[in-house]
Amino acid sequence: MIHFxxxxxxxxxxxxxxxxKPIDEILLQEVDATRFIVLxxxxxGFDYTNDRILCIGAIPLQNGVIAxxxxxxxxxxxxxxDKTSAQIHGILKDWVxxxxxxxxxxxEFLHYLxxxxxxxxxxxxxxxxxxxALERNGLPVLKNKTLDTAVxxxxxxxxxxxxxxxxxxxxxxxxxxxxxxxKDRHTAMGDAYITAIAxxxxxxxxxxxxxxxxxxxxx
Amino acid sequence: xxxTISHRVADFLKNFxxxxxxxxxxxxxxSEQISIIYKEKDSVIFAENEETHTSFYVVHKGAVALINSSxxxxxxxxxxxDIFGLRPLIANENYKMEAxxxxxxxxxxxxIAFFKPYAQDNRxxxxxxxxxxxxxxxxxxxxxxxxxxYGENIGTETVENDKNLIDIQPVKYxxxxxxxxxxxxxxxxxxxxxxxxxxxxxxxEDKLPIGIITDxxxxxxxxxxxxxITTTAGVIMTxxxxxxxxxxxxxxxxxxxxxxxxxxxxxxxxxTPNTKAIxxxxxxxxMVALGNNPAVLIKAVKRAKKYKxxxxxxxxxxxxxxxYLDQNIPMTLTSKIITELxxxxxxxxxxxxxxxxxxxxxxxxxxxxxxxxxxxxxxxHTDQDNALVYENVSEELETKTKKYFLELAxxxxxxxxxxxxxYCPAEMMASNPKWCLSLKEWKNQVHxxxxxxxxxxxxxxxxxxxxxxxxxxxxxxxxxxxxxxDTINANPVFYVHLVSGALQSPSPTGFFRQFLLxxxxxxxxxxxxxxxxxxxxxxxxxxxxxxxxxxxxxxTPERFEKLAELEPTNKELYLACSYSYKxxxxxxxxxxxxxxxxxxxxxxxxxxKLEKIKLKRTxxxxxxxxxxxTIRFNVSNIL
Numbered sequence: 001m002i003h004f005x006x007x008x009x010x011x012x013x014x015x016x017x018x019x020x021k022p023i024d025e026i027l028l029q030e031v032d033a034t035r036f037i038v039l040x041x042x043x044x045g046f047d048y049t050n051d052r053i054l055c056i057g058a059i060p061l062q063n064g065v066i067a068x069x070x071x072x073x074x075x076x077x078x079x080x081x082d083k084t085s086a087q088i089h090g091i092l093k094d095w096v097x098x099x100x101x102x103x104x105x106x107x108e109f110l111h112y113l114x115x116x117x118x119x120x121x122x123x124x125x126x127x128x129x130x131x132x133a134l135e136r137n138g139l140p141v142l143k144n145k146t147l148d149t150a151v152x153x154x155x156x157x158x159x160x161x162x163x164x165x166x167x168x169x170x171x172x173x174x175x176x177x178x179x180x181x182x183k184d185r186h187t188a189m190g191d192a193y194i195t196a197i198a199x200x201x202x203x204x205x206x207x208x209x210x211x212x213x214x215x216x217x218x219x
Numbered sequence: 220x221x222x223t224i225s226h227r228v229a230d231f232l233k234n235f236x237x238x239x240x241x242x243x244x245x246x247x248x249x250s251e252q253i254s255i256i257y258k259e260k261d262s263v264i265f266a267e268n269e270e271t272h273t274s275f276y277v278v279h280k281g282a283v284a285l286i287n288s289s290x291x292x293x294x295x296x297x298x299x300x301d302i303f304g305l306r307p308l309i310a311n312e313n314y315k316m317e318a319x320x321x322x323x324x325x326x327x328x329x330x331i332a333f334f335k336p337y338a339q340d341n342r343x344x345x346x347x348x349x350x351x352x353x354x355x356x357x358x359x360x361x362x363x364x365x366x367x368x369y370g371e372n373i374g375t376e377t378v379e380n381d382k383n384l385i386d387i388q389p390v391k392y393x394x395x396x397x398x399x400x401x402x403x404x405x406x407x408x409x410x411x412x413x414x415x416x417x418x419x420x421x422x423x424e425d426k427l428p429i430g431i432i433t434d435x436x437x438x439x440x441x442x443x444x445x446x447x448i449t450t451t452a453g454v455i456m457t458x459x460x461x462x463x464x465x466x467x468x469x470x471x472x473x474x475x476x477x478x479x480x481x482x483x484x485x486x487x488x489x490x491t492p493n494t495k496a497i498x499x500x501x502x503x504x505x506m507v508a509l510g511n512n513p514a515v516l517i518k519a520v521k522r523a524k525k526y527k528x529x530x531x532x533x534x535x536x537x538x539x540x541x542x543y544l545d546q547n548i549p550m551t552l553t554s555k556i557i558t559e560l561x562x563x564x565x566x567x568x569x570x571x572x573x574x575x576x577x578x579x580x581x582x583x584x585x586x587x588x589x590x591x592x593x594x595x596x597x598x599x600h601t602d603q604d605n606a607l608v609y610e611n612v613s614e615e616l617e618t619k620t621k622k623y624f625l626e627l628a629x630x631x632x633x634x635x636x637x638x639x640x641x642y643c644p645a646e647m648m649a650s651n652p653k654w655c656l657s658l659k660e661w662k663n664q665v666h667x668x669x670x671x672x673x674x675x676x677x678x679x680x681x682x683x684x685x686x687x688x689x690x691x692x693x694x695x696x697x698x699x700x701x702x703x704x705d706t707i708n709a710n711p712v713f714y715v716h717l718v719s720g721a722l723q724s725p726s727p728t729g730f731f732r733q734f735l736l737x738x739x740x741x742x743x744x745x746x747x748x749x750x751x752x753x754x755x756x757x758x759x760x761x762x763x764x765x766x767x768x769x770x771x772x773x774x775t776p777e778r779f780e781k782l783a784e785l786e787p788t789n790k791e792l793y794l795a796c797s798y799s800y801k802x803x804x805x806x807x808x809x810x811x812x813x814x815x816x817x818x819x820x821x822x823x824x825x826x827x828k829l830e831k832i833k834l835k836r837t838x839x840x841x842x843x844x845x846x847x848x849t850i851r852f853n854v855s856n857i858l
Contacts, residue, residue: 189224
């Protein structure tokens with residue numbers, strides 16, 4: 001019921017949007033009118049309490065279209081810095097020195113995100129990191145619906161005992177599987193892009209030529 | 220907004236035209252405005268007659284088919300780096316075809332409003348877009364869209380190019396002038412001229428030219444003993460000097476030399492003897508400049524007394540051909556001129572060969588060029604394919620006559636080989652007794668081919684029916700042509716064989732958007748432009764033109780033009796064929812000149828994207844044409 005409400009709300013929203021947009025874009029759109037935000041964060045580490053977000057990269061996804069001009073990328077100034085994680089994300093402390101501070105970045109991000117559905121790879125990690133940051137800054141936590149490509153990917157695999165199904169698939173594995181270039185891996189935007197394409201390919205598999213309802217992804 | 224993804228997009232775009240014509244900074248800016256679109260297999264990007272989108276598209280991954288939905292005909296297949304949906308950029312009308320993903324596809328949508336200024340400011344970008352647009356439309360020769368981006372500019376540019384054809388180019392003169400004063404002695408003048416290796420020296424006074432001394436002056440005045448070797452320049456110089464301005468054209472220079480019967484012109488700043496001398500122009504300079512003139516080459520060929528005299532002239536012809544191609548002279552004109560020159564060479568070889576014979580020919584004969592030379596399409600040095608036909612003689616003279624012409628043909632074939640035509644590997648040469656026959660024997664031969672059309676017979680008639688007269692008696696050839704048409708009309712079933720032969724040439728593209736490459740042999744992995752693209756067109760043109768009983772047009776583009784005239788309903792297709800054939804021929808010629816071979820096999824990776832597009836768009840025409848002849852010459856339709 002909630003899904004249905006969500007769906008119809010989105011439908012109303014998109015219906016309203018139709019009047020703002022030039023007519024040809026409506027013709028471009030097909031069935032799925034949901035607006036997703038695909039995001040990834042780069043952090044100083046994996047500890048929810050002590051580690052901090054250095055960068056949030058997010059791209060909009062609607063009806064299979066990613067508008068680069070509407071993408072969002074923010075580097076955040078942090079006091080906490082961990083040299084070991086720098087090897088992975090390559091963000092140097094100096095690089096984030098004169099960037100917006102956490103609260104500015106979060107407000108900007110919340111404004112950008114709106115009520116879109118969040119897609120990420122291992123979404124729990126990214127959302128928890130963001131929520132902890134929001135709490136620290138006295139802001140309400142995210143109430144957005146989320147989807148996780150790591151979980152959804154498993155749904156595309158055959159449910160067979162013969163198949164060696166892993167519990168966990170990394171973004172690298174998805175990129176390899178779907179032939180997505182791993183250039184820019186471990187940058188927030190780069191990973192968000194890989195996640196977005198992976199999501200599109202997963203839904204394409206699940207769709208199986210039929211209209212895919214949002215609720216099927218939440219099954 | 221500059222970010223990681225736009226970098227990624229820019230990184231991809233910079234490898235493909237037209238984006239590679241842009242500055243890196245421009246690509247960056249453009250990439251920030253792009254949308255990335257994911258489409259599953261078989262999804263429609265835009266439908267026919269749909270209102271145009273605000274973007275055009277680049278295929279990042281996958282493939283997109285452009286389809287004529289009413290006939291469900293795939294017009295073009297776009298793969299990585301290809302652009303489509305250009306109509307809104309060029310014309311203000313709805314899409315004329317459907318674009319549908321052929322496989323799972325990622326597209327970059329490029330906003331037209333943002334891109335248009337680049338297309339207008341950057342000529343290379345604009346030209347590429349127009350070219351691509353034309354290749355996506357049904358008529359590949361739709362030049363009518365030119366100028367839409369730029370107004371009339373493009374037209375005037377071609378006119379300028381054409382000017383170079385006529386020899387009114389400014390002359391190239393030698394800027395380092397050798398000078399002396401009027402008191403220099405003849406001896407030291409001769410020494411200077413020898414040292415500087417020049418044929419003339421200017422005599423200056425206050426930097427102004429007052430006279431000129433040439434080799435001829437020294438010979439006539441000093442060597443004859445008329446003047447002693449110590450005479451000063453002032454005495455022996457020719458004065459006043461004939462002066463011209465440096466804007467002189469080759470033709471003007473030639474005229475000036477002829478008029479005053481002199482071999483050197485002095486060029487001065489304003490063209491009068493009262494300004495500083497800036498250069499000297501000799502008869503030799505003019506000859507060099509005229510070296511690229513067909514008329515001069517023809518003259519040179521006709522003066523040749525030995526086969527080997529013709530060989531260097533043929534090198535000049537190749538040079539001329541290269542120049543024409545570089546200048547983008549229309550292919551029709553280029554092939555006409557070059558063929559004319561080649562014909563003159565062949566005629567001269569035959570003339571020389573005739574002199575080698577102890578007696579003049581006993582009867583009239585005709586030398587026939589076959590195959591591509593016969594079709595006036597042989598621009599490069601290729602194999603020689605030729606035949607000889609002579610008048611009927613009485614039985615007792617038969618053997619003797621044949622012997623004479625075989626001997627003549629052997630001389631000619633050798634001569635052609637000496638000037639650069641390889642021997643035909645299939646022995647299709649007049650020195651082969653099978654290809655050196657009397658008119659009566661040829662008629663029997665042709666009758667046999669037409670009434671017993673096996674695979675070989677059809678192939679042989681293909682080669683033979685494209686003959687053209689190189690040398691000799693026209694009436695013999697006409698007689699033979701008439702006989703061929705009459706025989707074919709009496710045996711319509713032969714068309715079926717001609718058509719099946721014409722359709723035998725393998726198709727240029729494979730099942731899906733790839734060029735079909737050769738599978739084995741020395742040319743493995745090369746594209747055979749002759750067999751896969753030129754021959755299907757030439758074969759089809761031959762069948763159609765024979766069915767209309769049109770004789771004496773053997774050139775393929777001309778045949779198509781004639782067909783367009785005879786069949787107004789198919790006019791557009793035939794004109795497209797004619798254009799495609801010329802384009803392919805030009806392509807082959809350019810490749811041949813580049814690699815110094817026949818240009819038949821093309822390494823695809825050496826081609827630019829633009830060249831591939833041009834090549835590919837001729838294939839659609841080939842396919843349509845083959846469909847026409849398949850239907851028209853269906854067995855049931857003929858019998």
